[in-house]
Every structure is written in C-alpha cells, then in structure tokens.
Amino acid sequence: MKKLGVVITDGVGFRNYVMSDFLKEASKQFDSVIVYSGLPKSAYKSIENSNIIIKELTVFNEPKLTWFFRKWKEVAHLKKYQNFFGMKASLALGYPSNNSLRSLLIKFIYAITSIFNTSKSILFIEKLQFLSFSTHKVTKEYVKILKEDIPTHLFFTHQRPPYLAPFLYVALKLKIPTTTFIFSWDNLASKGRMLGSFNHFMVWSNLMKEELLYFYPNVKPNDVKVVGTPQFEPYVLDRYTMNENDFFSKFKLDTSKKILCYSCADVSIGKNDPIVISVIAKAIRNKSINEQVQLIVRTSPAEDESRFKEVKNEFPEIIWNVPKWILTRENHIERWSQRIPLEEDIRDLRALLTYSAISINMCSTMSLDFMLFNKPVINTVFGTKNNGLYDDQKFLNYDHYKKVIESGAVVIAKNEYELISAINNELTAPEKRKQQREKLIALQISKELKGTSKRIAENLAL
Structure with missing residues (x-):
C-alpha cells in the first residue's frame, strides 16, 4: 500500500493544502492519506473522503536544552549568510537588549557562531538538538504513531516550525522518506535554519531552487522539484x-x-x-x-x-x-x-x-x-x-x-x-x-x- 502522511502545522497550511485540491489529488495517487495535524481534529470536519484519516499531534514544547541547540543552529545559519540583508536584519532583530539569563545565552550563541558557522558545525549542532529530545515523551508518542501507521512517504507542508523537529527525527530514524515544501518566497534568504535535514524538497520556482541549493549546499539538485505553490490555486x-x-x-x-x-x-x-x-x-x-x-x-x-x-x-x-x-x-x-x-x-x-x-x-x-x-x-x-x-x-x-x-x-x-x-x-x-x-x-x-x-x-x- 502507498500511504502518504501529510504534516499540516497551522492555518495557512490548512488553507493551502485542505482548501485547495491537494487532498483530493493525493487521494488519487495514494491508497490512503493521513493528515498529521498541528490543528485540532475538529478543524477538518468538512473532509468526507473515506481514505483520508486525521490525526491530531500532541504539541511539543521545547525543553531548555533543545531550545539552546536549536537557537544555536538558527543563528549559525544566519551568521554564515549575513552578507544577505534579510539575514543580517534577522540577526539584528534577534539580539537581546537586556541581560537576563536567556539573553546572556543568546549573546553567547551570537559570539560563538561568529567563529563556528560552517555547514559541518551546523549539522553537528542539529545532531545535538535532536539528541536532546530523543527520549522526550512526545517523541516516544510520535514513534508509536509512525510505527503503527508506517506511511510510505511523509510530506511536511512547512519547513520551519521547530515544534515539528521530533516528528522529523522519528521519520528519519524509521527511514521513512520525507519531503518538505518551502513555505514562502522570503524563507530562504531571510530566515534561520529549517527544522532539519529532509530527503526531498518542493519549491515555487526555478529561482527558489537556485536559492535552496545556495543556502543548503548539502542538498542535491535532483532532490528538488519545482512545482509552483498551492497558495494561489484557489x-x-x-x-x-x-x-x-x-x-x-x-x-x-x-x-x-x-x-x-x-x-x-x-x-x-x-x-x-x-x-x-x-x-x-x-x-x-x-x-x-x-x-x-x-x-x-x-x-x-x-x-x-x-x-x-x-x-x-x-x-x-x-x-x-x-x-x-x-x-x-x-x-x-x-x-x-x-x-x-x-x-x-x-x-x-x-x-x-x-x-x-x-x-x-x-x-x-x-x-x-x-x-x-x-x-x-x-x-x-x-x-x-x-x-x-x-x-x-x-x-x-x-x-x-x-x-x-x-x-x-x-x-x-x-x-x-x-x-x-x-x-x-x-x-x-x-x-x-x-x-x-x-x-x-x-x-x-x-x-x-x-x-x-x-x-x-x-x-x-x-
């Protein structure tokens, strides 16, 4: 059986993938479709297709250590590409103005990533981030869900929400192929690191494909597909x-x-x-x-x-x-x-x-x-x-x-x-x-x- 898991994180994702023709078309290509939702199940009451299942995901709240490594990863990415105005502006916006404990940690991250911001170091920090939540109760719950469902492919409709990192981690551990869609036209040139390393990518345009390959040099060109965007399909x-x-x-x-x-x-x-x-x-x-x-x-x-x-x-x-x-x-x-x-x-x-x-x-x-x-x-x-x-x-x-x-x-x-x-x-x-x-x-x-x-x-x- 070909079984597609679709990860929808928020209301904009709902608009793009539920209120377009995506679920109808996905149902034609797969024997069953499971929507793993960051929204409550009640939001999907209009869906009547019998081979579409809705599963509401427990919300993952980051432990402090996870936040620390995730923040490090994102800032390192911004530092690496700070010659782009959007990246530089995001760095300036995120720099703390006080000296609370959290602010001091962020200032430390800013300082250390001025030196360590290579792709290799960023991927190492990502491993530490994933390790930090590997035994979390929500991660264990995600393991149970994906082992029960065994989707043949997982599609993340947004590449950035940090609270989905454990779901991606479990998918990668279980060797479930993953694809993500680059959510918006400004995400690559002005935002921090995406939530993890996906197997495949979908983008709006040839321009966006070029940007993705530039900002994520470990991605292979054949793993990026230009498909347009469902944002405008209605x-x-x-x-x-x-x-x-x-x-x-x-x-x-x-x-x-x-x-x-x-x-x-x-x-x-x-x-x-x-x-x-x-x-x-x-x-x-x-x-x-x-x-x-x-x-x-x-x-x-x-x-x-x-x-x-x-x-x-x-x-x-x-x-x-x-x-x-x-x-x-x-x-x-x-x-x-x-x-x-x-x-x-x-x-x-x-x-x-x-x-x-x-x-x-x-x-x-x-x-x-x-x-x-x-x-x-x-x-x-x-x-x-x-x-x-x-x-x-x-x-x-x-x-x-x-x-x-x-x-x-x-x-x-x-x-x-x-x-x-x-x-x-x-x-x-x-x-x-x-x-x-x-x-x-x-x-x-x-x-x-x-x-x-x-x-x-x-x-x-x-």
Missing part, C-alpha cells in the same frame, strides 16, 4: 468565484466608483498601516485623486481589526474586509497559528483581487496575488530609521523583494505625495506595467496555477 478553482453584483452588494460598494484596496500586514511589521490608510482616505475626501474611487481595507488574517479603531471612527466611509478566520484552539504556544479560514473568506479575497482597480500594500506577498489578476501594485514604505515611523523601508533591501523592485512591476511610494501621485498614474494607465508583472510572476511562480495540487501529489508519488 484563484483558479470554480468553487471560490463570486460575481460582481454579489461582491458590490455584500460590501456595500458603489458601482460607479473604482476600488482601491489596501491590504495590511500584521502589527509586528505593519505599524504604519493606520497612517497610510488615513492618507488615502483624506486624499479621497479632498479630491486629490483624479477619479471617483472608494477604499476597502483588508486586515491581516493573523489579527483582528482592533488597532484600527481610531481610523474607523475618523473615516466611517472606509469599507473593511476583516478576514473570516476562526480560532480553533486557545492554549497554544503560537496562538495565531490556530486560526483557519472559512471558504467564505477565500471567495471574498478572490473577489477583491478580481474587482479592485489598484492594490496598495507594504511589500507583501499580496503584491503577487494582485499581479496574478493583472492589477497595478503600489508598495508604501513611509518609515525610515530617522523619521519617527516604523522603519519599513528596510524591506526594500531584502533579497526577495529587491527582485520585485528591480523588475519594475511595482511602484514604490515613500511618502504621501508619492503615494497619491502613484494612485493617479496607475488609474490613468493600469496596463503600463503589465509585461513587468507577467515576467515577475513567471520568475516567482514557475508553474501554472491550474493543476498545482495534482503536480505536487504526482511528484510525491514518484
């Missing part, structure tokens, strides 16, 4: 469509006005969101924008809209799209990870992409979402180190986003004047950057959206 699935009349009616939009969509980051990096939203709303009020437009704001799925209370009170004319993601579990070390989307939210988002005239965001993946619908994109970066705002201009130097800027596919707005000017220009000539957008999409997503799940399932079955 945009070509009929069940997530909404017609224009229903969309305008649902959000009480004016059919005579074009739609400007501002999509927020989460509060950790989107601190300037309220400022930018206010600038756009004021420009609409004082008619600085040359056409009749209306503003709809989509907040981050990782949070509610409470931080925008003042903006909502000042500009009641703004339309709000608060993502319909429900919390499935309260007591979790990463509470945000336990939020999953409703089908309604995916339909809302697809409609927003379809019917908006312009996308405005702070260097977000949403830039790609809108480009897939051939919509102009403006990236707002109002903050610097010196002007009192959150320094979001630093993201222009991140390797993954430098490629976006260099492509000419987006307009960068560093202040109010540049933003309003960009809005007027893009409304006047929305097709001006069409070729650049298409080239960037081809660079970042090397495969067609249609058939993404089938492509992934077929590659796993090889």
Whole structure:
C-alpha cells in the first residue's frame, strides 16, 4: 500500500493544502492519506473522503536544552549568510537588549557562531538538538504513531516550525522518506535554519531552487522539484468565484466608483498601516485623486481589526474586509497559528483581487496575488530609521523583494505625495506595467496555477 502522511502545522497550511485540491489529488495517487495535524481534529470536519484519516499531534514544547541547540543552529545559519540583508536584519532583530539569563545565552550563541558557522558545525549542532529530545515523551508518542501507521512517504507542508523537529527525527530514524515544501518566497534568504535535514524538497520556482541549493549546499539538485505553490490555486478553482453584483452588494460598494484596496500586514511589521490608510482616505475626501474611487481595507488574517479603531471612527466611509478566520484552539504556544479560514473568506479575497482597480500594500506577498489578476501594485514604505515611523523601508533591501523592485512591476511610494501621485498614474494607465508583472510572476511562480495540487501529489508519488 502507498500511504502518504501529510504534516499540516497551522492555518495557512490548512488553507493551502485542505482548501485547495491537494487532498483530493493525493487521494488519487495514494491508497490512503493521513493528515498529521498541528490543528485540532475538529478543524477538518468538512473532509468526507473515506481514505483520508486525521490525526491530531500532541504539541511539543521545547525543553531548555533543545531550545539552546536549536537557537544555536538558527543563528549559525544566519551568521554564515549575513552578507544577505534579510539575514543580517534577522540577526539584528534577534539580539537581546537586556541581560537576563536567556539573553546572556543568546549573546553567547551570537559570539560563538561568529567563529563556528560552517555547514559541518551546523549539522553537528542539529545532531545535538535532536539528541536532546530523543527520549522526550512526545517523541516516544510520535514513534508509536509512525510505527503503527508506517506511511510510505511523509510530506511536511512547512519547513520551519521547530515544534515539528521530533516528528522529523522519528521519520528519519524509521527511514521513512520525507519531503518538505518551502513555505514562502522570503524563507530562504531571510530566515534561520529549517527544522532539519529532509530527503526531498518542493519549491515555487526555478529561482527558489537556485536559492535552496545556495543556502543548503548539502542538498542535491535532483532532490528538488519545482512545482509552483498551492497558495494561489484557489484563484483558479470554480468553487471560490463570486460575481460582481454579489461582491458590490455584500460590501456595500458603489458601482460607479473604482476600488482601491489596501491590504495590511500584521502589527509586528505593519505599524504604519493606520497612517497610510488615513492618507488615502483624506486624499479621497479632498479630491486629490483624479477619479471617483472608494477604499476597502483588508486586515491581516493573523489579527483582528482592533488597532484600527481610531481610523474607523475618523473615516466611517472606509469599507473593511476583516478576514473570516476562526480560532480553533486557545492554549497554544503560537496562538495565531490556530486560526483557519472559512471558504467564505477565500471567495471574498478572490473577489477583491478580481474587482479592485489598484492594490496598495507594504511589500507583501499580496503584491503577487494582485499581479496574478493583472492589477497595478503600489508598495508604501513611509518609515525610515530617522523619521519617527516604523522603519519599513528596510524591506526594500531584502533579497526577495529587491527582485520585485528591480523588475519594475511595482511602484514604490515613500511618502504621501508619492503615494497619491502613484494612485493617479496607475488609474490613468493600469496596463503600463503589465509585461513587468507577467515576467515577475513567471520568475516567482514557475508553474501554472491550474493543476498545482495534482503536480505536487504526482511528484510525491514518484
């Protein structure tokens, strides 16, 4: 029997692999599919396929020694590649500002990894990390599960969550072949070490394959498959469509006005969101924008809209799209990870992409979402180190986003004047950057959206 184990860690993984066609396609390629879930079993009540089994994994909380070695491994990786701006920025962000015991340990790690950060030393530290939890009760539980199930292949839908390291360790010990999917376009050039050494990898694009081979020189090219990403597959699935009349009616939009969509980051990096939203709303009020437009704001799925209370009170004319993601579990070390989307939210988002005239965001993946619908994109970066705002201009130097800027596919707005000017220009000539957008999409997503799940399932079955 061919039996696939699929490890889904969080709500975004749920969206990408449960709400796409992946499980349906995997069921065609394998005799049975077991979902090993970091979400509660109740989240999967919509799944009716008889050969799909859901098993909820006990959450692994890192012992202190495990944390120490894992942190060492991640920082060593960042140190090794600190010539990349994103890696350097992650190092700066993670350096402690106080002298607590934990902070002193981190400072020690920073010091020692300045000397020891070779691939060989990183792999040695990873062995110590895995050894530190090898007899943990949760690890023993994972051994029991995988010995009972004996999957012929394990697919990790995310390469980074540290609390999955014991599950990978057990799989490797039992010689179960493992594949992971590189979760996001910024993960390789700005994040610390992935959770362990997988047998095989799947990536969005040829570009991402090159990055993976560069940052992980022990990986063999033949073990990396370019498959596209299921993140965008719902945009070509009929069940997530909404017609224009229903969309305008649902959000009480004016059919005579074009739609400007501002999509927020989460509060950790989107601190300037309220400022930018206010600038756009004021420009609409004082008619600085040359056409009749209306503003709809989509907040981050990782949070509610409470931080925008003042903006909502000042500009009641703004339309709000608060993502319909429900919390499935309260007591979790990463509470945000336990939020999953409703089908309604995916339909809302697809409609927003379809019917908006312009996308405005702070260097977000949403830039790609809108480009897939051939919509102009403006990236707002109002903050610097010196002007009192959150320094979001630093993201222009991140390797993954430098490629976006260099492509000419987006307009960068560093202040109010540049933003309003960009809005007027893009409304006047929305097709001006069409070729650049298409080239960037081809660079970042090397495969067609249609058939993404089938492509992934077929590659796993090889």
